[in-house]
Amino acid sequence: MPRAIIVALCIVLAAAAARAEEVDCVTTEWKLLGANHKVCVYAFEDPDFPCITCYLSQARTGGISGTVGLAEDPSEFSLECRQMCPVTLPEKLPKSKKVFSEGTSALFKDTQITRLYDAKRRTLVYLAISRKIIAGSPKNAISTVVVR
Template sequence: MKTAAALVIAALSALSLPAAAEEIGCATTTWKLIGANHRVCIYAYDDPKIPGVTCHVSQARTGGVKGSFGLAEDPSQFSLACRQVGPITLPAKLSEDEIVFSNDTSIFFKETDVHRFYDQKRNVLIYMAISRKIIEGAPANAISTVPIQPWGGK
């Protein structure tokens, strides 16, 4: 029974990880005598379906002994900035709401998800970061928009 539950959790986790983040750097916010310091870290990810768009997410990371072992719950504090970094080519079919990045912030099913929306009327991609728990949602959120512009004469 435990094995079946573990397989379901692993499968769901794999489905919610469409893009891998690249850690850019971290700044210490609180020094801890024992264990890792509390930090705010910046991660970059490229939209896996829309070349030419990169998002940066800064996120609070809990330190201490629990944080050192990955047992601490990170706070729902983050910021999101997405930019056009090259020519943007939209795929023929684009989902109305798609999770393009997901990052676990707790071993107890808490995560930060970045959703992509397309405002066709204004030709703008909208990225929305939300903190969520499987049992209970959290209201923390942030958005960033990327107007689709010509790039380098294209």
């Protein structure tokens, strides 16, 4: 398969997987040309538990490359998840499931949030990581929701 088709497919899939709603962004560094560097906050619901909302803050690269979508955003983020209404857990829940993915560069890098289930403590654990096709980043964020 030609490289251009693979790149286009990856971009389309990354865009389709992102289901977050932007809450707002705050400028962290002013740029003379292009967009400013910023930190943006996004909200998304767990696809299996719409009563659980997660908030993800993530650094966004500005400048000319950021403006045209060619910059690679840093692997810097924070995550907080909250239960907004009663949640009923099914009898069988997968030990882990990817619940969110968003591209953070034009090529082969994304932020993923995986939901882990700690059955002993009836706790949903949300883990945010940055992934690349070749190598990821050890930077991560975690949030938990205890289901009562």
